[in-house]
Amino acid sequence: MMNVKLNNGIKMPIIGLGTFRSKDEDVYQAVLDAIEAGYRHIDTAMIYGNEAAIGKAIKDSKIPRKDLFITTKLWNSDQGYESAKAALELSLKNLDLEYVDLYLIHWFKGYELALDSYRAMEELYNEGKIKALGVSNFNVHHIMKLLENCTVKPTVNQVETHIALQNEFLQEYCESVGVKLEAYAPLMSQHISDLLSDETMNRLAKKYNKSVPQIAIKWLVTRGIIVIPKSIKKSRIIENFNIFDFELSSKDMADIKKLNRARKIFPEFDNVPF
Numbered sequence: 055m056m057n058v059k060l061n062n063g064i065k066m067p068i069i070g071l072g073t074f075r076s077k078d079e080d081v082y083q084a085v086l087d088a089i090e091a092g093y094r095h096i097d098t099a100m101i102y103g104n105e106a107a108i109g110k111a112i113k114d115s116k117i118p119r120k121d122l123f124i125t126t127k128l129w130n131s132d133q134g135y136e137s138a139k140a141a142l143e144l145s146l147k148n149l150d151l152e153y154v155d156l157y158l159i160h161w162f163k164g165y166e167l168a169l170d171s172y173r174a175m176e177e178l179y180n181e182g183k184i185k186a187l188g189v190s191n192f193n194v195h196h197i198m199k200l201l202e203n204c205t206v207k208p209t210v211n212q213v214e215t216h217i218a219l220q221n222e223f224l225q226e227y228c229e230s231v232g233v234k235l236e237a238y239a240p241l242m243s244q245h246i247s248d249l250l251s252d253e254t255m256n257r258l259a260k261k262y263n264k265s266v267p268q269i270a271i272k273w274l275v276t277r278g279i280i281v282i283p284k285s286i287k288k289s290r291i292i293e294n295f296n297i298f299d300f301e302l303s304s305k306d307m308a309d310i311k312k313l314n315r316a317r318k319i320f321p322e323f324d325n326v327p328f
């Protein structure tokens with residue numbers, strides 16, 4: 055398993071299990087299957103409502119806590135100084151953990167809320183309840199403002215990234231300020247059929263004797279992007295992790311680059327009424 059080194063020295067496994075829309079009854083087994091397959095990184099969020107089931111699977115896996123990397127996220131209605139502190143405490147209680155490895159502001163909902171939330175997160179970081187701080191769905195100007203006002207640098211920006219929305223410019227900016235890009239919806243989420251039917255991706259899958267999802271994940275990992283494919287099916291959980299035994303040529307990387315359509319599946323934060 056490959057790790058990415060964050061700007062505070064913490065190591066983050068480059069592949070994690072996504073759990074958005076994974077129900078309690080499915081996610082418990084999915085986490086156990088993922089850990090058995092070699093995953094050590096799980097991505098959840100307070101709003102997914104599945105932290106407790108994930109926490110139980112973590113306990114039951116018997117893997118030492120220090121060997122796991124757990125991310126959760128601060129939901130929009132919990133943003134603010136006091137409420138962010140309370141939300142992290144609740145997430146820790148749900149997960150039955152003493153700390154999370156990465157805590158993200160889930161969406162940008164205005165500068166004041168972001169900065170107040172982040173100030174609370176910095177204190178929780180200094181108390182050891184969070185090992186790395188980060189953001190999600192942040193654009194360049196949001197990160198610039200945060201960098202002007204923070205005492206602990208954000209380590210990660212988790213954003214929608216896949217073959218049709220490649221985020222080259224955002225990645226370049228983030229890396230220039232020491233922030234790692236993390237890809238959500240790497241398989242195009244509910245539009246996965248558009249990925250699975252893509253001609254270039256099918257040609258490459260055939261060439262490397264891999265599946266289209268494996269090519270999509272490998273392309274992100276090759277770009278140095280952290281990736282969190284979601285599945286509740288054991289065979290797919292194994293498949294999505296099995297990408298470390300081949301390399302994509304630079305010509306094939308360039309062919310995938312041509313598939314960018316700047317096509318966003320998830321709504322822009324400005325238009326989201328929550």
Ligand code: NDP
Nearest residue numbers: 072073074190238239240241242243267283284285286290
């Ligand atoms: P993904 O791009 O990971 O796609 C998930 C879909 O692909 C599911 O329908 C899954 O079905 C299917 N699938 C997974 N692997 C395979 C495979 N090998 N072959 C065929 N189908 C497959 O979408 P997500 O939206 O779930 O994004 C990944 C993760 O990113 C989330 O789970 C969440 O943790 C995070 N996220 C963060 C957001 C944010 O705002 N920060 C927003 C959205 C997601 P099945 O389960 O049946 O296998």
